[in-house]
Amino acid sequence: MPAKIAQRLMEMPEGSAVALRMGAEQYFDTIRAILDIYAPKKELDALYLTSTIPARSIISALEVLEIPVEHIWFVDCISQIMMSASEKHPHAIYVESPTMLENIMLKVEYLIRKAKDRGTVVVVDSINSLAIHNNTKILSEFLHILVNNLRSKKASTLIFSMEQYETEEIRNMMNLVCDETITVEVTSSG
Amino acid sequence: MNVSTSSGCAAETASGHSYSPQAFRRPMPSKEREAPEERVERCITGIEGLDNILNGGIPRGNTILVTGAVGTGKTSMCLEFLVHGALDGDTGLFVSVTESSEKLLKNIIPYDFFEDRLVKEGRLHFIDIPVMYDRLGLDKPVFDYEEIHILTDAIVGLVREMRIRRLVVDSITSVSYRLKSEEIIREFVLRMGAALSAVGCTTLLVSEISPSHERYSTYGVEEAIADGIIVMGNLERRGDLLRTLQVVKMRGTQHSRTKYVLDLTTTGVLLVPLLKGGSIATGGA
Numbered sequence: 001m002p003a004k005i006a007q008r009l010m011e012m013p014e015g016s017a018v019a020l021r022m023g024a025e026q027y028f029d030t031i032r033a034i035l036d037i038y039a040p041k042k043e044l045d046a047l048y049l050t051s052t053i054p055a056r057s058i059i060s061a062l063e064v065l066e067i068p069v070e071h072i073w074f075v076d077c078i079s080q081i082m083m084s085a086s087e088k089h090p091h092a093i094y095v096e097s098p099t100m101l102e103n104i105m106l107k108v109e110y111l112i113r114k115a116k117d118r119g120t121v122v123v124v125d126s127i128n129s130l131a132i133h134n135n136t137k138i139l140s141e142f143l144h145i146l147v148n149n150l151r152s153k154k155a156s157t158l159i160f161s162m163e164q165y166e167t168e169e170i171r172n173m174m175n176l177v178c179d180e181t182i183t184v185e186v187t188s189s190g
Numbered sequence: 191m192n193v194s195t196s197s198g199c200a201a202e203t204a205s206g207h208s209y210s211p212q213a214f215r216r217p218m219p220s221k222e223r224e225a226p227e228e229r230v231e232r233c234i235t236g237i238e239g240l241d242n243i244l245n246g247g248i249p250r251g252n253t254i255l256v257t258g259a260v261g262t263g264k265t266s267m268c269l270e271f272l273v274h275g276a277l278d279g280d281t282g283l284f285v286s287v288t289e290s291s292e293k294l295l296k297n298i299i300p301y302d303f304f305e306d307r308l309v310k311e312g313r314l315h316f317i318d319i320p321v322m323y324d325r326l327g328l329d330k331p332v333f334d335y336e337e338i339h340i341l342t343d344a345i346v347g348l349v350r351e352m353r354i355r356r357l358v359v360d361s362i363t364s365v366s367y368r369l370k371s372e373e374i375i376r377e378f379v380l381r382m383g384a385a386l387s388a389v390g391c392t393t394l395l396v397s398e399i400s401p402s403h404e405r406y407s408t409y410g411v412e413e414a415i416a417d418g419i420i421v422m423g424n425l426e427r428r429g430d431l432l433r434t435l436q437v438v439k440m441r442g443t444q445h446s447r448t449k450y451v452l453d454l455t456t457t458g459v460l461l462v463p464l465l466k467g468g469s470i471a472t473g474g475a
Contacts, residue, residue, distance in 0.1 A: 100430050102451035105462045113457045138467030145463065 001026070001184075005033035008182050009158070010041065014119065017147040017157040019127075019174040022184035024162060028061065030184055034123055034158060036067045044071070044156075045115040047108055047122045051077040051129040052160075055092040071118070075107045078129075098133040101142040108146070112153060122150055126160035127170055136169045143177045230442050233356065233392040236274020237267065239450065239461025240420075240435070248418065249442035251390050253383035255362070255413055257397035257406045258422030263433055266299055266454045267422070268358040268394050273304055274458075276313040280355035283315045283348065287364040291316035302456050315352060319365070333368045338378045341365075346385040354391055361396040363407070379415045406438070417441040425449075425464070435461060 005020075012018060022030055039046040050058060055074035062069055074092040081097045088094070093111070095103045112120055124130070124146075130139055147157050161174060174181065232247030241247050248254060256264050272282035286294055295316070298304075308314040323329065326344055328337050349357060359365065362379070369375045379395070386393050395416065397407045406413040406421060413419055418440040425432045436449045450461040 097430060099428060100432070101465055102432060102462050103453065106451065106453035106455075106460050109460050109462065110453065110455045110457060113460075135467065138465050141465045141467045145465075149462075 001029045002033035002037055005030055005182070005184060006037035006041070009034065009038045012156065012180065014156060015151040015154045016180065017151065017159070017178045019159050019161055019178040019181040020184060021161050021163055021166070021181060023164065023186070025186060026184040027160075027162075028065075030160070031058070031061075031125075032065060032067065034121070035062065035072055036065070039071065039121055042119065042121070044119045044121045045111075046072045047075065047111050047120060048072060048125065049075045049077070049104060049108065049123060050125045051098040051133070052125050054079040054082070056087065056089060059089055059091070073111045073114075075104060075111070077104060098130055101130075101134065101138065105142070105146055105149070108150075112155065120150075120153070120155040122146075122155060122157045124157065124159040126162055127174065128160075128162050128165040131165075131167075131170055136173060140173045140176065143173065147177045232443075233275070233280070234278070235271050236278065237270055237459045237461075239452075239459065240267075240437075243437055243446045243450070243461070244440060245443050245445055248392055248440070250392055251387040252417035252441060253379070253386065253393045253395060253415075254418040254420060254440075255397050255407060255416040256394050256420045256422065257399055257413070259400060259424060260398065262422035262424060263435075263452060263454050263459065264396050264398075264422050265294070265360055267435075267452075267459050268360060268396060269294075269298060270301065270458050271394060272314060272356055272358055273301060273308065275356040276308040277303065277305070281313050281315070281353055282356040283317065283352065283354045283358070285317050285319055285322075285345065285357070285359045287319045287359065287361055290318050299454060300456055301458060303458070312352075315354070317348070331368065332370050333374070335374065335377060338369065338374055339381070342378060342382045342385065345382060346389075349386060349391050350389055357386060357391050357393045359393070359395050361398050363396075363398040376415060383415065383417070422452075425451075432464070434464060 009018065020030055035046055035048070048055070048058065055076035056079070058074070059069060062072070069091050072091060074089070075095060076092050077095040077098040077100075080094050093107050095107055108122060127139075134142070143159070150157050159174065159178065161170060231250040233250045233252075234247040235241055235244070256268060258264050269284065272284055275282050284291065284294075322341075322344060326340055328341065330337060333341070348354065365378070366375050369378060383393065399405070399407065406419050416439075419438045421436045421438055423434045423436075425434045432451045433453070434449050435452045436447065437445050438447060449464040451464050453460045
């Protein structure tokens with residue numbers, strides 16, 4: 001399945017904004033498709049914006065999956081609000097809270113500047129967890145500015161949406177800012 | 191029935207008043223109107239977001255008040271302005287009033303673009319004002335017109351001698367502590383601003399204000415005289431403290447007046463628009 005998802009992403013033009021709808025079971029397959037196949041093939045730096053689980057947990061999962069993090073950078077919006085004393089990772093920068101949406105944009109801008117010549121794909125994980133901490137109005141504004149800013153830099157945006165937690169408002173928001181929605185289906189082939 | 195009117199003809203109203211259509215026509219943008227904005231020589235700050243806000247940079251020779259509470263990034267932004275200028279060929283001078291330049295350089299953000307050679311090659315200068323006071327024999331606790339003239343002449347003299355194109359005084363508030371009347375502060379800022387503008391030096395005057403302050407400067411005089419005002423503040427929103435920047439005045443150019451959120455990074459000051467969808471509990475400076 002990761003190869004299939006990656007294939008769909010490869011077909012998207014640069015600067016696209018894509019909504020990735022999935023169930024919890026497809027979560028790691030989707031991450032693998034982006035970070036292990038799509039981004040390396042396209043020689044992109046991946047900026048992984050997490051408000052769902054701490055960056056450290058994702059990095060641990062990537063280590064298990066033997067996915068190198070050399071070109072993956074994390075904007076972790078959840079660790080600090082959890083007040084956890086977890087070890088900081090050199091590829092992760094931290095935003096105090098997922099409510100500080102402007103600071104998330106600033107960290108993304110900072111990492112893009114650091115990436116210099118390489119292209120960038122920004123992964124937003126996930127719209128549902130951001131919606132826990134922010135109202136729809138400010139979240140729509142955030143996504144609209146973020147996506148258009150990234151588009152102007154020819155950077156693609158991939159926004160995760162967990163089907164179980166989708167609301168009508170979230171669906172409308174995603175339709176408004178995204179060029180395409182890819183629904184990650186359960187397949188028997190794996 | 192002919193209802194057409196030719197351009198420029200005058201008509202008469204029922205009340206007998208005559209009018210010309212031109213008198214009611216909105217002035218169209220013309221080359222002459224656009225020209226002054228285009229002709230303005232810009233001092234490109236090198237801070238990408240700020241240059242965008244200012245429509246290309248600060249008009250060269252302007253004296254700008256950079257004002258805000260402590261910890262809002264005033265000094266860092268001013269230093270970045272000087273470093274970018276030095277890299278671009280504009281010699282810069284930082285007049286430090288509140289802390290020694292040695293301490294300042296020690297605590298400076300390790301900018302990715304900073305090069306030691308800028309100081310060694312004389313493109314970036316730092317002067318501590320207490321040292322200047324000593325050399326000029328200004329040892330009075332309160333300055334009068336005479337002392338102010340000596341001080342401004344000395345600063346302007348340095349600017350001329352070292353061919354300074356960008357000057358930062360950090361802070362004008364600390365200098366003004368010794369000036370006991372609004373008239374003397376006015377004289378100081380006006381005299382210095384006029385002389386520096388005449389030599390094409392773009393100046394940033396740092397002003398310290400408390401977060402609850404309703405004015406842009408401690409004495410209320412500096413803001414009236416400056417060509418531009420950049421306000422840096424802290425904005426509290428639902429318990430989060432955001433650093434903000436807003437250009438409220440800039441002579442000689444069109445500019446955005448909206449509020450931006452900023453971050454001080456090793457790549458320099460970064461700015462994004464303040465999101466307006468959320469409720470704002472309290473406003474800072």
